[in-house]
Amino acid sequence: MKFLMRLSFCLTLVVLAVSCNDAEAINDNEQRSQSDELMSGDNEFVESLTEEYDLIWTWEGDFTAEEQEKLKTWITEVNEATACTLGPYQFDVYVNFIRSDSKNRPVPFGFASRKGGINQVNLYVNPTESPEELMGDWTAQHEFSHLSIPYLGSKHKWFSEGFATFLSRQTMMDQGLFSQSEFDSLYHSRITEAKECYNSTTKTFIEVSDSLMQNYGYSDMYWGSSTFLFTLDKRLRQEKSMRFVDIMKIYQLKYRSGDKALRDVIGSFDKAIGEPWCIDLMAIYRNQPSAVVMENY
């Protein structure tokens, strides 16, 4: 019942996102036709939303039955929250738990994979932690966010990590784990730290990101790269009264299954927005010195 109520809430959100897109497109023929296209064939649209996709569980290491139930409850909630924020995934998600005895964090490590068309989240987890501790950790939301786009290859790690860093916190914000102002304040303090690494006047943003990754500067690279989506989100909020996650809801339904590479994803985001904002922003990240990209932060 809880799942159905949540699904119904998500359906309302998706329809609202589509309606919002439609309303913003009154003076924009291109976007209008996209929205019309999205709304055409209503039966097919609703069917694809209500078709059930499963979470499929696997375990590495010893977990008691009670621990397994606790972890399943936690991840079921993360999955539903992700569906509400980014749109319901149109595929099964495989969840692999690997037992960890880490005392530092409930989920010390995780990674997502999409090998052979299997969308999988792998989580190293200490199952003795409380449900509250598990929910307060960002790793699961981060790995679930990765699955919302195809695997882009190690060359574009800066984009996919910045993407998951931004969207995991958007999901957590929608879960009520922190507010928009708390998100903004966390975001600005992390970006201020990362900015010091991005002060080059000769290397591009992407070159600096790659070099940070090679030197284990993961946190600075993840947060620095999240500026790409933050910039888009800010512009959407200001000019179209939308959030970037509204674009993701359209993306899940229309483009996720067909896209293969970063250029496809960027093109699809622009189609969903109805403006060439992503491709224009990508040109800046590719060609401008990192200090120029970061100067407004």
Ligand SMILES: [Zn+2]
């Ligand atoms: Zn990641």
